[in-house]
Structure formats: C-alpha cells, structure tokens
C-alpha cells in the first residue's frame with residue numbers, strides 16, 4: 001500500500017496503486033506498462049513544475065551544425081533535491097512496486113517541457129549508459145496536454161512493407177480518462193498526459209525506439225518526468 005502523506009494534505013489524493021498498471025508485451029523482450037490517470041489531480045503538479053523548475057534550453061551538435069533541442073530540460077541526479085515533494089513520493093511508489101523486478105531503484109529524474117506542438121523528441125532509445133546493453137526500466141509520468149508517445153522496433157521494416165518481421169501487440173481502445181494505445185505498422189502509440197504513467201521495461205531501450213512527434217495542431221504544454229536507475233540516460 002502506498003502511504004500517502006504530503007499528497008493527503010492537498011486535494012490531489014495519492015497516486016493509484018501500480019498493481020492496476022496494464023502490461024503490453026512487445027517483440028524482442030520489451031514491454032510497456034501503462035496506468036492512465038496514475039496521479040489524480042496531476043494538473044496542480046503540472047502548474048507547480050511549470051513555474052518552479054529551472055527549465056534550460058540546450059543546443060546540440062547535429063552533424064556539422066549546432067541546433068536547438070526542441071524542448072526545455074531539467075535533470076536531477078540521485079543526490080539532487082527534486083523540485084517538488086510529490087515527485088519524491090511518486091519515485092518511492094515506483095520503487096515499492098518495481099525495484100524487485102528491476103533489481104535496483106529508480107534514482108534520477110529527467111524533466112522535459114514541450115512548450116507547444118513544435119517541441120518534440122526524435123526517435124531514440126535511452127542508450128547513453130547501460131540501457132544500450134542491459135535490460136532496464138524508464139518510468140515516465142506525463143502532465144499537462146496529452147501528446148502521442150510512439151514506440152517502434154529498431155531497424156523497423158519499411159512502413160509500406162506488407163511482411164512485418166515483428167510480432168505486433170494488439171491493444172484495447174481508449175481507457176477511462178482518455179489515455180489510449182493503438183498500433184499501426186509496427187508502431188505502438190500511447191496518448192499520454194494529465195497524470196498518466198508509462199513504464200518502458202525489458203529490452204525496450206535496446207530493441208525499440210520512442211518519440212514524441214511534432215504536432216501541427218494548436219497544442220498546449222506537456223511536461224514529462226522520467227525516472228531512471230543509475231547509469232541509464
């Protein structure tokens with residue numbers, strides 16, 4: 001049982017039990033757990049993070065150019081104080097549920113702010129560090145405006161291929177609060193926001209890639225909080 005304390009002092013209520021997360025097994029030993037509406041009242045946390053986190057713009061080398069990273073970032077290493085006590089409680093709840101299976105605790109927290117539909121993250125695996133060679137987990141809390149989080153197998157077949165080489169999962173439709181997963185051409189799609197949790201596990205960082213694509217529609221801001229073990233990034 002999750003022992004709510006700080007959360008009970010607000011009108012947010014605590015996170016829902018992680019035992020109700022639904023696991024989707026993907027090809028190649030990857031899996032994804034999804035718990036829509038994990039954190040009820042998540043919009044209050046969203047507003048606090050939006051104003052209290054020292055969001056940084058970054059620039060990165062891309063081939064021979066230096067380009068703006070199309071989202072704002074903040075990173076909290078294991079010894080850093082998190083920007084909101086609710087994040088400590090969520091990390092503790094994740095560790096209560098997952099540490100035995102993971103074999104170690106989640107320790108670091110990365111935050112991304114997608115200001116609007118022009119912000120995005122390109123296809124990648126979290127492969128800086130052990131995620132490139134070992135099974136691991138990355139747990140992502142989504143706050144604010146829902147955006148699609150897409151997953152596809154690495155070295156995916158051409159989109160027009162009629163003979164996909166990967167076993168594809170099938171998904172139910174939309175769930176209660178609007179989160180939904182769908183699958184098309186080997187790509188798995190989760191619409192995440194407003195307190196939804198997605199945990200990528202098994203070989204997901206090695207054998208699959210994930211992305212939050214740009215959107216041409218008017219899109220409000222989304223914050224994601226990624227909890228990772230030590231040495232995974």
Ligand SMILES: O=C(O)CCC(=O)C(=O)O
Nearest residue numbers: 112121126140149212224
């Ligand atoms: O915003 C998200 O949900 C994904 C972020 C991500 O993939 C990353 O920071 O590595």
Ligand SMILES: [Fe+2]
Nearest residue numbers: 124125126210
């Ligand atoms: Fe990632």
